[in-house]
Amino acid sequence: MLNRREFIKSMGAVAAGTSVVGGLAGCAGMGGGKGGHVVVVGGGYGGATVAKYLRMWSKGSVAVTLVERNPDFVSCPISNLVIGGQKTMADITVSYDGLKSKWGVKVIKDEVVGLDPAKREVRLAQGGTLSYDRVVLSPGIDFMTDQIGGLAGNEELIPHAWKAGPQTVLLRKQLEDMKDGGVFAIQIPKAPYRCPPGPYERACLVANYLKTHKPKSKVIILDANDDIQSKKGLFLRAFQGPYKDILEYRPNSALLEVDARNRVAKLEFGDVKADVLNVIPPMRAGDIATKAGLPLINDRWVDVDWLSMEAKGVPGVHVLGDAIFPAPTMPKSGHMANQHGKLAAAAILNMLDGREPSATPVVMNTCYSFVDDKNVIHVASVHQYDAEKKTVLPVQGAGGVSVAASELEGKYALAWAQNIWADMLA
Amino acid sequence: MKLKLALATACVLGATGLANAQDPNLARNLAATCANCHGTNGKSVGGMDSLAGEPRDKLLQKMMDFKSGDKPATIMHQISKGYSDEQLALIADYFAAQK
Numbered sequence: 023m024l025n026r027r028e029f030i031k032s033m034g035a036v037a038a039g040t041s042v043v044g045g046l047a048g049c050a051g052m053g054g055g056k057g058g059h060v061v062v063v064g065g066g067y068g069g070a071t072v073a074k075y076l077r078m079w080s081k082g083s084v085a086v087t088l089v090e091r092n093p094d095f096v097s098c099p100i101s102n103l104v105i106g107g108q109k110t111m112a113d114i115t116v117s118y119d120g121l122k123s124k125w126g127v128k129v130i131k132d133e134v135v136g137l138d139p140a141k142r143e144v145r146l147a148q149g150g151t152l153s154y155d156r157v158v159l160s161p162g163i164d165f166m167t168d169q170i171g172g173l174a175g176n177e178e179l180i181p182h183a184w185k186a187g188p189q190t191v192l193l194r195k196q197l198e199d200m201k202d203g204g205v206f207a208i209q210i211p212k213a214p215y216r217c218p219p220g221p222y223e224r225a226c227l228v229a230n231y232l233k234t235h236k237p238k239s240k241v242i243i244l245d246a247n248d249d250i251q252s253k254k255g256l257f258l259r260a261f262q263g264p265y266k267d268i269l270e271y272r273p274n275s276a277l278l279e280v281d282a283r284n285r286v287a288k289l290e291f292g293d294v295k296a297d298v299l300n301v302i303p304p305m306r307a308g309d310i311a312t313k314a315g316l317p318l319i320n321d322r323w324v325d326v327d328w329l330s331m332e333a334k335g336v337p338g339v340h341v342l343g344d345a346i347f348p349a350p351t352m353p354k355s356g357h358m359a360n361q362h363g364k365l366a367a368a369a370i371l372n373m374l375d376g377r378e379p380s381a382t383p384v385v386m387n388t389c390y391s392f393v394d395d396k397n398v399i400h401v402a403s404v405h406q407y408d409a410e411k412k413t414v415l416p417v418q419g420a421g422g423v424s425v426a427a428s429e430l431e432g433k434y435a436l437a438w439a440q441n442i443w444a445d446m447l448a
Numbered sequence: 449m450k451l452k453l454a455l456a457t458a459c460v461l462g463a464t465g466l467a468n469a470q471d472p473n474l475a476r477n478l479a480a481t482c483a484n485c486h487g488t489n490g491k492s493v494g495g496m497d498s499l500a501g502e503p504r505d506k507l508l509q510k511m512m513d514f515k516s517g518d519k520p521a522t523i524m525h526q527i528s529k530g531y532s533d534e535q536l537a538l539i540a541d542y543f544a545a546q547k
Contacts, residue, residue, distance in 0.1 A: 384477075402526050417531075420526060421529075434496070436495065
């Protein structure tokens with residue numbers, strides 16, 4: 023984290039007309055940025071990865087500035103274990119210090135509010151601009167809260183907890199405060215949304231908590247989709263097995279409106295009264311992607327070139343992670359955002375060097391979900407570039423899901439988290 | 449599986465020349481897709497096998513055995529099938545060369 027004095031100093035440099043990059047060049051161990059300067063917007067799974075890999079693979083010759091509004095990285099994957107009571111916020115929080123001290127990434131705690139692809143600069147919320155040779159946007163998602171009547175401004179009463187941080191803490195507290203015999207209802211938006219298995223994992227972990235601590239309570243899943251979106255058979259086994267008396271799954275249950283004060287979910291056919299109401303609203307690419315005038319599909323997701331992760335028709339602007347329109351069957355996951363980050367880092371280094379990006383990129387996904395405090399299931403896939411279709415396609419016959427939930431995969435899930443956090447940030 | 453490994457190696461000797469002409473960092477890029485679980489450059493921080501510095505033939509044999517189903521796994525049998533034999537050989541080359 024920048025302390026206050028460093029922060030003011032760096033902002034002062036901008037105000038005085040000296041670019042932050044100019045400051046970097048004099049910094050020992052920064053490599054001087056002889057190979058160019060890349061600005062990365064957003065320090066999540068995609069942004070942190072591309073920042074580290076650009077520095078590592080360029081052996082420090084490319085300068086990287088990461089703009090992130092939060093002081094630390096807080097992981098969405100594993101955050102359902104905080105909500106379920108097995109983990110704390112400290113367990114899912116990682117500092118940006120490794121990116122700074124080990125990899126020489128300049129980390130600025132701020133928010134990018136504007137992008138000018140012609141001038142090749144981004145504008146910061148707290149004043150000043152950063153110029154770049156290439157920019158990477160990894161802004162994650164923003165919610166379309168206004169699509170659900172009565173929800174806007176009431177995210178404290180009705181948390182989403184779909185961005186890890188204070189919302190995660192809030193939802194956990196509401197569950198702790200709920201009376202035995204209460205109802206926890208969770209609304210799942212229509213696909214595509216961030217982390218397809220995440221809501222079902224959350225329902226399992228809340229059911230697991232309530233079963234032990236408040237056994238008269240109930241979990242109701244209100245799914246706007248017509249079926250379970252990921253690991254269906256395995257989640258069904260949990261719903262119909264250990265949670266059969268406590269959990270109810272309702273497909274085709276799009277939420278139209280909420281009565282926030284009374285925590286009532288209003289559906290097309292009837293209302294559901296809850297004690298804790300967790301609404302995951304419909305979502306789209308993070309605000310900066312829409313503000314920057316990038317090409318959107320369905321008015322929501324950025325259309326990218328899969329060889330470089332560049333927004334189509336906007337040279338120099340790369341977009342990663344949950345904000346993009348996914349290739350066929352590609353999930354919006356932290357693991358996949360990390361893979362996008364590496365694909366983009368390799369492409370950017372080639373392009374800064376005047377070469378074409380690799381013609382044969384590969385990305386893969388692994389996603390573990392807890393069905394209780396120990397037992398875990400996975401889904402995996404590998405996606406290879408198809409030159410004719412100009413997209414990455416899942417390899418037929420590869421990938422798949424667990425045979426059954428197991429404690430062994432529980433150990434792998436936690437090891438996955440430690441290794442991917444290190445792969446991004448250490 | 450020894451024969452299949454030998455064939456894969458032979459294919460790679462041919463394919464590597466071509467791949468290198470396309471992108472000298474192909475092996476590095478492919479190996480990076482493994483790093484989420486096995487650590488940056490194959491150096492695991494715990495709970496998963498480290499791949500860095502392991503003998504090349506041992507790594508390739510293991511991946512080929514996952515791919516054929518000879519070696520049982522929770523997930524690696526599904527992931528290894530997503531890569532061509534040539535790609536697996538490049539991945540083995542890369543990790544074996546890591547210190």
